[in-house]
Amino acid sequence: MTDATLASGLRRQPLALRFPSVLVFLAALGLFTIAVTILSDGLGLGVISTSFIKTLGKTLCLCLVALAMDLVWGYCGILSLGHMAFFGLGGYAIGMWLMYARTELIVIESLKAAPLPATPQEISDGIAGQIFGVVGASEFPPIWAFAHSLPLQLAAVVLVPGLLALVFGWLAFRSRVTGVYLSILTQAMTLALSLHLFQNDSGLRGNNGLSGLQNLPGLDDFPQSTVSLWFFWASAIALGLGYIICAWIVSGKFGSVIRAIRDDETRVRFLGYPVEGFKLFIFTLTAVLAGIAGALYYPQAGIINPAEMAPIASIYLAVWVAIGGRGRLYGAVIGAAFVSLLSTWFTGGQAPNINLGFYTIQWVDWWIVLLGFSFVAITLFAPKGIGGLVDIFIDRKSPNRFGADLGPDPGALREQEAEK
Amino acid sequence: MTTLLEVSGVSVSFDGFKAINNLSFQIAEKELRAVIGPNGAGKTTFMDIITGKTRPEEGRVIYGDRAISLLHMSESSIAQAGVGRKFQKPTVFEDQSVADNLLLALKKNRGPFSVLLFKASRDDQTRIEELASEIGLESALRRKAGELSHGQKQWLEIGMLLAQEPKLLLVDEPAAGMTPAEREHTTDILREAAKTRAVVVVEHDMEFVRRLDCRVSVLHEGSVLAEGSIDHVTQNQKVIEVYLGR
Numbered sequence: 236m237t238d239a240t241l242a243s244g245l246r247r248q249p250l251a252l253r254f255p256s257v258l259v260f261l262a263a264l265g266l267f268t269i270a271v272t273i274l275s276d277g278l279g280l281g282v283i284s285t286s287f288i289k290t291l292g293k294t295l296c297l298c299l300v301a302l303a304m305d306l307v308w309g310y311c312g313i314l315s316l317g318h319m320a321f322f323g324l325g326g327y328a329i330g331m332w333l334m335y336a337r338t339e340l341i342v343i344e345s346l347k348a349a350p351l352p353a354t355p356q357e358i359s360d361g362i363a364g365q366i367f368g369v370v371g372a373s374e375f376p377p378i379w380a381f382a383h384s385l386p387l388q389l390a391a392v393v394l395v396p397g398l399l400a401l402v403f404g405w406l407a408f409r410s411r412v413t414g415v416y417l418s419i420l421t422q423a424m425t426l427a428l429s430l431h432l433f434q435n436d437s438g439l440r441g442n443n444g445l446s447g448l449q450n451l452p453g454l455d456d457f458p459q460s461t462v463s464l465w466f467f468w469a470s471a472i473a474l475g476l477g478y479i480i481c482a483w484i485v486s487g488k489f490g491s492v493i494r495a496i497r498d499d500e501t502r503v504r505f506l507g508y509p510v511e512g513f514k515l516f517i518f519t520l521t522a523v524l525a526g527i528a529g530a531l532y533y534p535q536a537g538i539i540n541p542a543e544m545a546p547i548a549s550i551y552l553a554v555w556v557a558i559g560g561r562g563r564l565y566g567a568v569i570g571a572a573f574v575s576l577l578s579t580w581f582t583g584g585q586a587p588n589i590n591l592g593f594y595t596i597q598w599v600d601w602w603i604v605l606l607g608f609s610f611v612a613i614t615l616f617a618p619k620g621i622g623g624l625v626d627i628f629i630d631r632k633s634p635n636r637f638g639a640d641l642g643p644d645p646g647a648l649r650e651q652e653a654e655k
Numbered sequence: 656m657t658t659l660l661e662v663s664g665v666s667v668s669f670d671g672f673k674a675i676n677n678l679s680f681q682i683a684e685k686e687l688r689a690v691i692g693p694n695g696a697g698k699t700t701f702m703d704i705i706t707g708k709t710r711p712e713e714g715r716v717i718y719g720d721r722a723i724s725l726l727h728m729s730e731s732s733i734a735q736a737g738v739g740r741k742f743q744k745p746t747v748f749e750d751q752s753v754a755d756n757l758l759l760a761l762k763k764n765r766g767p768f769s770v771l772l773f774k775a776s777r778d779d780q781t782r783i784e785e786l787a788s789e790i791g792l793e794s795a796l797r798r799k800a801g802e803l804s805h806g807q808k809q810w811l812e813i814g815m816l817l818a819q820e821p822k823l824l825l826v827d828e829p830a831a832g833m834t835p836a837e838r839e840h841t842t843d844i845l846r847e848a849a850k851t852r853a854v855v856v857v858e859h860d861m862e863f864v865r866r867l868d869c870r871v872s873v874l875h876e877g878s879v880l881a882e883g884s885i886d887h888v889t890q891n892q893k894v895i896e897v898y899l900g901r
Contacts, residue, residue, distance in 0.1 A: 488773040502746045507734030
């Protein structure tokens with residue numbers, strides 16, 4: 236084997252060469268962002284409404300969390316049903332500051348009319364009363380201690396999901412919980428978290444959640460059409476950076492190790508790799524990515540409540556990645572974008588109902604059934620998902636031997652099959 | 656010659672069944688050793704104990720010149736200390752290329768962060784090419800391991816073990832499912848490897864063991880029944896009774 240051909244497999248080359256989809260993806264994302272900006276209400280032609288800009292921005296955030304899911308599930312083999320909980324935690328972290336700061340401005344404004352200048356205590360009580368009146372409380376719970384500070388809450392966006400994943404992952408991986416048991420465990424964590432947040436005394440307004448998040452404190456002069464574009468851009472940048480980070484991780488030796496862990500964990504252990512450490516790294520990193528995605532998503536959604544963190548959300552996330560094609564980064568992005576936009580279309584009442592004469596299929600109710608069937612069909616008939624279509628396009632074939640040896644004699648290679 | 660591994664008085668039972676019963680075993684630093692025995696003699700369990708997969712109820716496993724006990728170490732730290740293991744079924748990472756498989760096994764820092772920043776040097780490439788030609792896979796470096804034949808996978812796995820540069824190599828039925836020519840090549844690889852390290856080969860096939868031409872330990876019901884040259888053990892009356900006689 237000549238040095239040149241081997242070098243292309245082993246030496247660290249620029250990321251774009253090792254992982255060509257990075258360039259294609261960034262170019263597509265850039266073009267998309269520019270096109271949407273030009274067509275937007277806020278700056279450009281006004282073809283795309285502000286609410287649809289928000290939908291697109293939210294979709295980009297969902298793509299980012301799908302990327303995280305693909306890294307942890309598609310590459311490392313950990314079917315986590317907790318990543319939408321990390322996503323929600325990121326949303327809560329930023330939502331607390333948004334709600335606090337905005338309420339503070341309103342309270343200060345309303346106290347201006349009073350004959351005496353307001354004391355800090357009065358302002359604080361006023362804010363607490365405004366925010367927590369709905370759950371019958373008038374004092375700040377301890378977890379709001381940092382809500383006044385944007386930098387601290389931004390740190391919480393990363394730290395809260397990261398630490399939760401670190402502790403949870405450490406306990407779970409150290410006890411060698413794997414496979415479906417690990418999925419159940421992560422689902423239990425998600426359920427426990429959402430049930431806790433549903434309680435009024437959880438400190439996060441129970442089932443009311445946090446609302447009014449689309450209004451940025453102090454920036455009332457800017458219309459939503461402009462703010463929505465800011466978030467759209469931020470989401471696009473986050474997705475682009477997330478893609479680069481994930482591609483960098485999976486294209487090197489680290490990616491080789493985590494794929495090996497996915498395929499045969501025991502063997503990796505006997506090679507001397509501390510498997511738990513690798514899993515913990517990926518689990519925590521992807522939780523942080525999910526948290527960041529959530530922190531960008533919820534200001535665009537405007538409201539967050541515990542129902543968003545129910546286990547079903549994480550199951551949807553797994554479905555997106557499966558439909559898009561797991562084990563390939565662009566697959567996760569395609570899956571999340573395609574399915575979530577389609578879901579918006581169907582559940583938004585825009586899809587035409589189908590009249591069968593004896594029964595009318597209303598997609599608002601039947602979409603979930605269609606999604607379920609698509610999931611089953613994809614799993615059975617096209618396990619590579621939508622991303623698998625790219626293989627047809629670039630003419631890449633993987634041998635499907637159903638466990639048998641290649642070739643005419645046991646053990647012989649069938650060249651034309653193996654070469655592609 | 657100095658002893659590399661000393662297993663003494665080790666016992667393990669599964670649900671009351673004594674898989675390993677007061678087993679003692681020694682191997683020198685540069686030695687090839689075959690371990691034979693009928694099914695259920697405890698051969699695989701013996702390897703599980705050394706590699707940390709199974710914890711014995713009693714006994715000692717002392718390894719290396721610093722005489723460390725392997726009993727409280729994790730599988731990955733035992734592997735890092737220089738114990739390599741080849742499983743009965745060839746387990747290579749089928750989704751990855753032969754070169755990637757060898758690169759994974761290459762002796763390097765195994766921590767997540769150093770792996771994350773790892774860059775293959777020119778020396779690493781050369782080493783991988785050397786290993787590949789040693790196991791006869793130099794033309795298949797870019798091929799996915801899943802596309803290899805059964806025998807080639809076995810060799811790749813042996814190559815991965817050599818890449819780990821272990822001091823002690825445990826090989827479980829390396830010749831299973833191989834053609835006669837492949838067997839011969841395997842014998843050569845193992846004998847070559849044993850010149851620089853200790854190699855323990857667990858095997859069923861007497862012909863293969865005879866070709867290895869080394870000291871043989873016969874396991875029966877979890878302990879060593881006889882030890883010596885192949886001719887010595889095959890003439891042992893007890894061995895004939897439990898193993899060859901049938």
